[in-house]
Amino acid sequence: MSLHGSTRVENPQGFTHTGAGNIYVNVGAHVQDYDKPAFRRIAEDQLRWLRRVLVNPDEMGKARAVLADTGTVILGGLPGSGRTSAARVLLRECRSDSGDFHELLPGEEDELALHDPALVATGDQLLLDLSASDDRQWSAALADLPALRKAVHDQHAHLVVVMPHGGTLDPDLQSYRVEIGRPPGLQVLRRHLRMHGMPYEQYMQSDVTVDEFVRGKRPMREIADFADLVRRAREAARPDEGFTQWCATAKRARNDRRKEVATVVAGLREAPQRALLIAVSMLHGAHADVIHRAAQLLLRTLDSPSDGVPLLQHKDLAERLAEISAETGPGGYVRFKELDYDSAVRAHFWDHMPDLRPHLATWTASIVDLNDRHVIPTVRDGLVARLAGQYLRTGRGDGLASLAELWSTGAAGRARLEAAVHALTCGLDDPAHSRDFRERTYQWCAHRKLSGEFAQVLVRICADVLAASHPDQALLRLYYLARRERGTTLALQALHDLAAGSRRLRRRLLDRLARSDLSPPDLGIFLRACDPVALTDSSDIPRALVEETGVQRSLTTCWHAVLAELPRATWQPHAERWLHRAADNTGPQSELLLDLLVNAAERCAERRGEVFAALYASAREAERGAPGGPARSVKTTELLLHKISAAQGLGLVAPPASAKGSQP
Incomplete structure (x- = not known):
């Protein structure tokens, strides 16, 4: 049940998140005011959700007791056992009015050393997640741990350390170590389904698909993802379908559909067909009017010639959607008939048509700027998150960062600036790229010449996103921005x-x-x-x-x-x-x-x-x-x-x- 996972958009109808010297910048006022910390509220909601769905792993009670008695607990365990989630829940349970939660990031730019007492304030809840650290990083942290523990004790704070699997501890630290065990997979799945609002009589029944899935000793993250697939399958199912069909649909959604999508795309030779396929995959769940307009915009972005056929001789949208296995549901919202088919389509075009990538970025910006009552913030956020997901999935975080900066230059409107904020948030939330994006943010705030309205995008990123779990980094980046801003x-x-x-x-x-x-x-x-x-x-x-x-x-x-x-x-x-x-x-x-x-x-x-x-x-x-x-x-x-x-x-x-x- 780790919070870390791949970037994906599960519900596009809801909020999605996946040079030196003095340089003076002007910060505009078009982005949502920084005093409305939406992302901080989302981070808190995530923590509350995590606490509700967590099935206590073995020795969780001992971990609570050690943390309560000493202020420090060191969690060990197998990868996938839910160590990091357990750590966050332990700290959430220690929350007090006088302290803050923050994750320690030793070695990152402008971060205080672990032995610096200024790192800890009264009542703080500190997470030191070293589960993915190498031997050198773990040894360096161990050298500073006694000083950190003393500061935690003196400030009546709480510290949870997640140690790397196979790491060794000095004898004097063994009393703080708790080896947690993997909770039963079926129990974890059922807890998630219950929290998703699944009826008790449904998720408690025996099911072949579920039995096969939990037999595989899945990591907690995979179980959480599968439970969410079952939820979404239920939401999209026909009235006569039940739990067995929902689980079977979720199982199919987990399959690798690359060959299937490649075959479908090969059979769609006309540009309008492919444009519609891409539009549905990138705007999955949006209104049919938005899908139609987006497909036309994509064709114009790619300079595709008109077919010259009179308007009344064109295929209507329903027929065109049927050709790509999509349909319009109640309320006029368009979805593929198969669950998670949209992610397979996105991956196919991104991987196999690399020349299309810059055009998709340009097209996304044009959709974001649309003045259409159906292009609501959740639609824009979902589109940006899906595009960001492709950049991050293929290790192109630098491209996503450059895109966010580009969207903030020139006469960028409010919607495009919000898109830039959301794109950077996706990078900061991605486990594989978060450190790189934090470093990029530092370089932007401290050293780079900022053009257009990019400075206000960074203010929002620091105040809302970084401040939620890395307040020290947010503080210093805002300091660099504040000392350079003029006119605001x-x-x-x-x-x-x-x-x-x-x-x-x-x-x-x-x-x-x-x-x-x-x-x-x-x-x-x-x-x-x-x-x-x-x-x-x-x-x-x-x-x-x-x-x-x-x-x-x-x-x-x-x-x-x-x-x-x-x-x-x-x-x-x-x-x-x-x-x-x-x-x-x-x-x-x-x-x-x-x-x-x-x-x-x-x-x-x-x-x-x-x-x-x-x-x-x-x-x-x-x-x-x-x-x-x-x-x-x-x-x-x-x-x-x-x-x-x-x-x-x-x-x-x-x-x-x-x-x-x-x-x-």
């Missing part, structure tokens, strides 16, 4: 929203900013990231972010650059927020905020007197707009003046009675 703040807002949801991510962003060249764009990002409320919030944690030594260093470094390089009008509103928070907060964080501002100003060397004066003037102005009234703000101003005087060695102003004199 989409990337900056997405970065702010992502960091706002996690103390760990805010800490990492502040650290990255402090280690940057602190250019004006970096300082603009910092002023959005230094929210004093988030920095002083200590609910559910031992101490607030502002009390951490590393965070204090980052804040002081960045505030120094702000005070030294930006005009007062730019930083004053943000300084006022700090002063208002200092006035409202009765804890030790109140004085820390003042100390950090004073220490930052003190670093301004020959300009420090001028900066101190500006800070004091800002504090006086902040008194007028203080949410809690001027009384406490006046005391805060007095305390700030005392700290400024002490920093200058003047000693002219006595501290107010409430001063605690804390220093970072």
Whole structure:
């Protein structure tokens, strides 16, 4: 029951998903707003579904106990036994309000090392899936595992490691190891069928096809796929057909139909016949009007000459569909008569007519742009996913990436930009290509010159798709986009929203900013990231972010650059927020905020007197707009003046009675 599988579209009527230097880009506003994280919701739905369909493998109870007692469990087991699915469910069961789920990706660009304590925040759920790693990768991870486990323990987090089959463990790690066993195949199949809404009296009956299938000790992924085929066979079946016929149809759909399709195509010599065959395979389940128009567009894309036959002498669509074993069902939606025949047709034309591939990409874009009431988002997404599936199936991820970039250039409309987002999502979701697409995304965000509206496509990819399971990668890619954008703040807002949801991510962003060249764009990002409320919030944690030594260093470094390089009008509103928070907060964080501002100003060397004066003037102005009234703000101003005087060695102003004199 692993989430990893081949790229395919199961239900086209539903949502489908399968150079250096400063470069300035303009981000448009045509793609769906980044603050509607559709893909994040889908990722959460997938996890809930996985939990419902999981049949506990042998020793799952022991794995739960080890994880609960120690915060760490290392899962072993045979490939296909459901190790990765079990790991995700274990972490889902440990979910808490104070932590995030994220998958650790050691060795990838800009990823923290496993031994870095900054990798873990309070209550996090961490997945380290090394099931496909080689000996070198496994040995490197083992070397860092003690430090990672300590950080997990200190932060009351949870870590599940999926080890490679045949990998060895050091003796001191054996107590964390749980070898899970493969659950009964028939039980797994029935659980999936039940979750698909199959009637109990149907899936519990004995069936020859099912018995033959489960006898083969199938991997969990194959069982899940077969259950879905049975579901789809039931949906397409005649009223008089039952479970036996559904299973037989699903079995036929699993057969290799390449020879069958090749024979059919060889018998269809006319271009309109083949165009219709391709259109149905790529838009399977779409309305007949869309299929007809798409076939005509494909012929025009290929510059096929008109047959010159009068319109009323043409074959009607029903007759033409019958020639390719397709039909129009209730509601006018077109499907092949055989289950999964569409995927075999797509593979045939892609594999055996390679010159057709670039034309299919052009044709797909023209369908996406159609202004037709039947070309709804699910139809567009299904078409893009099917095209992406062919690129990925044949190892042409680079071609899919280039296509998404091409779709985002020029005067790309909203629909085409959404198609680019969906194409890249297919690449990021594909197990065989996900790492390559994450690397491509990094290069685009950090180094490439972005043309057209491609930057906003990347904002959406990072904010919605990567952030769902790889928030650190999403954070850094959004940071690169935000520091280069001009004329808009989409990337900056997405970065702010992502960091706002996690103390760990805010800490990492502040650290990255402090280690940057602190250019004006970096300082603009910092002023959005230094929210004093988030920095002083200590609910559910031992101490607030502002009390951490590393965070204090980052804040002081960045505030120094702000005070030294930006005009007062730019930083004053943000300084006022700090002063208002200092006035409202009765804890030790109140004085820390003042100390950090004073220490930052003190670093301004020959300009420090001028900066101190500006800070004091800002504090006086902040008194007028203080949410809690001027009384406490006046005391805060007095305390700030005392700290400024002490920093200058003047000693002219006595501290107010409430001063605690804390220093970072």
